Amino acid sequence: MGLRLRVDGDVVRGEVTFDRRQQGAPGIAHGGAVTTVLDDAVASLLVVLETPAVTANIHVDFRAPTLLHHPMTVEARATGRDGRKLHLTARLLDERATVVAEAQALFLAVDLEHFAKGGEALPEAWSGWGANAPG
Numbered sequence: 664m665g666l667r668l669r670v671d672g673d674v675v676r677g678e679v680t681f682d683r684r685q686q687g688a689p690g691i692a693h694g695g696a697v698t699t700v701l702d703d704a705v706a707s708l709l710v711v712l713e714t715p716a717v718t719a720n721i722h723v724d725f726r727a728p729t730l731l732h733h734p735m736t737v738e739a740r741a742t743g744r745d746g747r748k749l750h751l752t753a754r755l756l757d758e759r760a761t762v763v764a765e766a767q768a769l770f771l772a773v774d775l776e777h778f779a780k781g782g783e784a785l786p787e788a789w790s791g792w793g794a795n796a797p798g
């Protein structure tokens with residue numbers, strides 16, 4: 664789907680075009696693929712927030728069909744923090760700036776050791792990530 668995300672101040676923005684590999688109904692992206700994009704967008708906010716965290720839950724409202732082969736934009740922002748709980752939101756918009764899907768996600772801040780459970784080496788760039796994050 665060629666998702667590209669970038670940090671723009673305290674917002675994450677990106678572009679994505681779904682194709683047949685993400686098809687659900689004919690010509691329309693599967694909701695799981697749409698959710699993946701929204702989850703990835705909010706997860707990228709963790710760079711802005713300087714906080715390692717994981718998705719605890721994500722709620723998605725599908726407002727309109729997400730059409731294949733149409734360029735979409737995604738934007739994500741943080742809406743609040745309560746201790747370890749990060750409240751994040753993201754929207755997917757079509758070329759006419761119509762919101763086709765939006766998500767509210769709860770992320771839980773974790774220690775970097777959480778990611779070591781996967782048994783893979785963590786990226787070098789992650790060392791020190793979250794060292795100053797409030798608990």
Ligand SMILES: CCCCCCCCCC(=O)SCCNC(=O)CCNC(=O)[C@H](O)C(C)(C)COP(=O)(O)OP(=O)(O)OC[C@H]1O[C@@H](n2cnc3c(N)ncnc32)[C@H](O)[C@@H]1OP(=O)(O)O
Binds near residue numbers: 709720
């Ligand atoms: C840019 C770099 C990106 C790096 C990667 C980022 C990750 C990308 C996004 C992902 O896809 S993450 C993968 C999918 N998510 C997971 O695999 C998470 C799996 N779940 C867990 O590991 C644990 O359940 C979790 C760390 C989320 C919570 O376990 P904890 O033992 O740390 O929390 P705990 O049970 O003590 O609960 C702490 C608080 O959170 C609340 N809570 C926990 N899970 C919740 C939940 N699912 N829904 C609502 N509230 C939840 C819980 O009620 C409680 O609230 P209170 O403090 O008010 O009592």
